[in-house]
Amino acid sequence: MPQTKKFIIDFDSTFTQVEALDILGEISLDGDPKAGDKLQAIKDITDRGMEGSVTFRESLEQRLEILQATKSQISDLVDALRKKVSKSFERNKEFLQENAEDIYIVSNGFKDFIIPIVGEFGIKKENVFANDFVYDEQGNIVDFNRENPLSKNNGKAETIKKINLDGDIYVIGDGYTDYEIKASGLANKFYAFTENIHRDKVTSKADHVAPSLDEILYINKLNTKFSYPKSRIKVLLLENVHPIGVDLLKEEGYQVEVVPSAMSEEELCEKIKNVSIIGIRSKTNITKKVLENANRLIAVGAFCIGTNQIDLETCQEKGIAVFNAPFSNTRSVVEMAIAEIIFLMRNFHDKSHSMHQSKWDKSATGSFEIRGKKLGIVGYGNIGAQLSVLAENMGMNVFYYDVVEKLALGNATKLDSLDELLSTCDVISLHVDGRKDNKCLIDAEKIKKMKEGAYLVNLSRGHVVEIPALKEAILSGHLAGCAVDVFPEEPKNNSEPFESELKGLPNTILTPHIGGSTLEAQENIARFVPGKIMEYVNTGNTFNSVNFPNIQLPFLKDAHRLIHIHQNEPGVLAKINQVLANFEININGQYLKTNEKIGYVITDIDKAYTSEAIEALKSIPGTIRFRILY
Template sequence: MAPKVLISDKLSPAAVQIFKDRGIEVDFQPDLGKDKEKLAEIIGNYDGLAIRSATRVTPTILDNASNLKVIGRAGIGTDNIDKDAASKKGVIVMNTPFGNMITTAEHAIAMMFAVARQIPEASQSTHAGKWEKSKFMGTELTGKTLGVIGAGNIGGIVCDRARGLKMKVLAFDPFLSTEKANKMGVEKVELDDLIKRADFITLHVPKTEQTANMITAERIAAMKPGVRIINCARGGLVDEVALAEALKSGHVAGAAFDVFAEEPAKENPLFNLPNVVVTPHLGAATTEAQENVALQVADQMANYLLTGAVENALNMPSVTAEEAKVMGPWLKLAGHLGSFVGQMTDEPIKAINILYDGAVAEMNLDALNCGLIAGIMKRANPDVNMVSAPIVAKERGIKISTTNQDKSGTFDGYIKVTVVTSKRERSVAGTVFSDGKPRFIQIKGINIDAEIGAHMLYTTNEDVPGIIGLLGNTMGKNGVNIANFTLGRNAVGGEAIALLYVDNPIPADVLKTLDGTGMFTQVKPLAFDVA
């Protein structure tokens, strides 16, 4: 059955066509996002939800989203999506961080020009028939120092444009290396140094616990007299009340804001102050940007629903279409390994240790970790998936550790997972053969070569004669057909294991019969999702 996507906000018709061209059923209801009751009523019918800013995805909406797999936000900001609730529900949240980068950067530059030359006030005065030429004395940008807070995608473009304007650029960004800063032609500095030296300051960071109200009254007081501040990033980065006071006192010569702590902003401390330029969150508001983000979100959602590729996700590792092709069998293997130890473990898990060896160690380990942890967690919660599994594990206090190493054995690559409980450690390893089929290659340190099937039987016993016959005869007498039979032992007469791949679930009375023979220390049926 083709996936179904609901578009509940105004989106480009070209985006609708992308879904249709990819064979995805699309329901375009551009005004539905404003009706949260109706949205909650019908959201359970869809695999994907494409939105802009009007739709609010609340826990109530998500509670009703029984089939939802992905939410795509055409734009950068996802404040209108409850990402914690989406993650717990196992729903991927994507945005489109690159479609409006240039547009937003250009708006910041335009706002900087506007506040430097008092263009809005001068325009309003001239429209009113006044000719107040001497009143609007501006300042040049050339030769001035611009402080850029956040030198990522958008901030980086602002840096480039500012250098073209012959400005000296200071950049504060914890993730900016000195080498990268040198290549960009900017000076990497600490925030307090930037605050003291800049003539203009522009912000380009997301709003997080660390960045909320980062421009405090104290930092404003430490700025150069006559500084001008531009914010086209997110509301709430600047103490607006403190800034308003600094503007009134003249310590800050001007400000240009496109975003505000409360939006839509009908009232704000910055409104109606001289030399304050304000716009209603227009950073991404160009025809080109709106088209770009709409097409990008449609492509991303279609790729995920049809191929499993994850791009620009905010609550799980991204997996490109190319990675998905190569990693597909390894992701299946990771899930099977997790499922094995999950089904074998009855007591609370304290830690999960994952080893990646050889070729697989070069792959997207974050994504593989999510798949493996999901396999483990499904035993306790069948609805868990790659998105929600790490959250479930964290909530239970399970420690996750990952190790990767160069090729160290017979196989080009393998994955080994060890689950630690208060009573024992249990491990299993697997690989992917050249035919693309995952295999178990080691259980409890005992080497095997076992094909993985939907229905399996795992047994442990002392290495004595007769086990093969006992298992075969018991299965045959009860009409259970064996597709594959694998044995292994740690030493002659030591501990031995058997792993049977059978065509159908093994009846309970057959398991009871085997257990009653006294020949086995463990008889455990297993089930794997091999679809």
């Protein structure tokens, strides 16, 4: 950091996410019957002071009078504030430590709790300018040092004058008092910090509105932990992604837009133009046409198991990594399969429907235990294998068929053909993926090969079963029942009507694609997918990507990390290394992994790179995408 640049940073709602006196109020008023009203009063007074509608001294006096706090409660406050440091300051802790000489905290808060917090970020005690509490002999806070200019209006400007800093002075804060420093002609720029709170009266006065510290460091071309501010990374989340996923991405510092429903191809082509990360579920199709409009897209998150709704090949060609959640909803789908098998074999669905129509039909006809029955599982992946275990524990005899060699769990029996499975089993449960080859896997011919009176469960993909043939089999009595959770055509949102030839058929359970829709599964998915995307953006790790070579690496200190994605052709790695050698850049570590189409290289270097070196790396023939991580 050049010595001519000095940063003046506010504490409350800037360095930390909160107003410290609000938190002190929660501590000091704990147990007070009127705590709620008093805390709201403190917040209201704080806001009026920040906006400049009451004098700061009036604000301070009024809040301390309500607080009735003690010295012993300050340590509790410090413990609470440690957990509330702003995310972008946490991310850039190294920067703050390395440049502590030129960083000053100027706050209308109090040294008593500020110094312990900022000190952990390397900021010197003598660089902290703030108010002082006055205590009585019993340790009660009874006043503040009224001679301290920071207890008065325009106190920050007066303090800056006394400090008498040289060079360029940049002020970072969220309140009107921070703007006053610039207004007094004592700073070159005022950055309105909006990561935690946005005050229109303050942002309207700012030279630059900064949603994070990353943004400020980026536009000043200062060294940061990451080469690009996260506040500039736009994320689009469709189809009611669980709030946990939304919160995780927001906490990372990204710009996140949430759309509750799926989008058509035309809508998405327009919307995706400036999006860096998109998160979808099963109804949104990321087509070749959409990807042609995705100028900035680096990652796709499928908040589900399936990825057939994504053009993986085009994503690969454009250097876009795709991540899904292959394990997160396994248990939920398996439990639903077990429940539906029991419901079908006991005819519970129709019995319940009759009861709602005042019909009492107490009969054992067509009602069977599942114990001793033969379950045929088509697709022995994560879900099929776990269903195998649970079904066997309930007394079923399990058989399975998969195009890939899979190890049988428990006493399950692998059969050599789909036809043999269909003709052998009493219940067929489908758990295949969405590849095109699986379209109408269960067609009229295959349904005829199923045992008379068998049951079919489809919790996999809508296009796997030929629906008219299934309808005919139910009406003719060849099949005794079916349960279908997925359909060839599904509504884009809950307001669109559902249409299917299967509606109204006997012993037919229809559900709206909810196999993985449990709170547990959605929470697991919402944590897993953003975690993989953030790891990819931050470190280049591609572990669990469905279309990239899988690499998992530690975050490396004191080095720069370069990501090179290229067509899988001979000699690219040699060309990368030749460029680095030409610019006398030493390699700390290098990792290459390929698949049939692309190569993925991570290179850690110990020397600052030049723009010429970067351009040379980008210009290597076969390059798809090049990224600098840090």
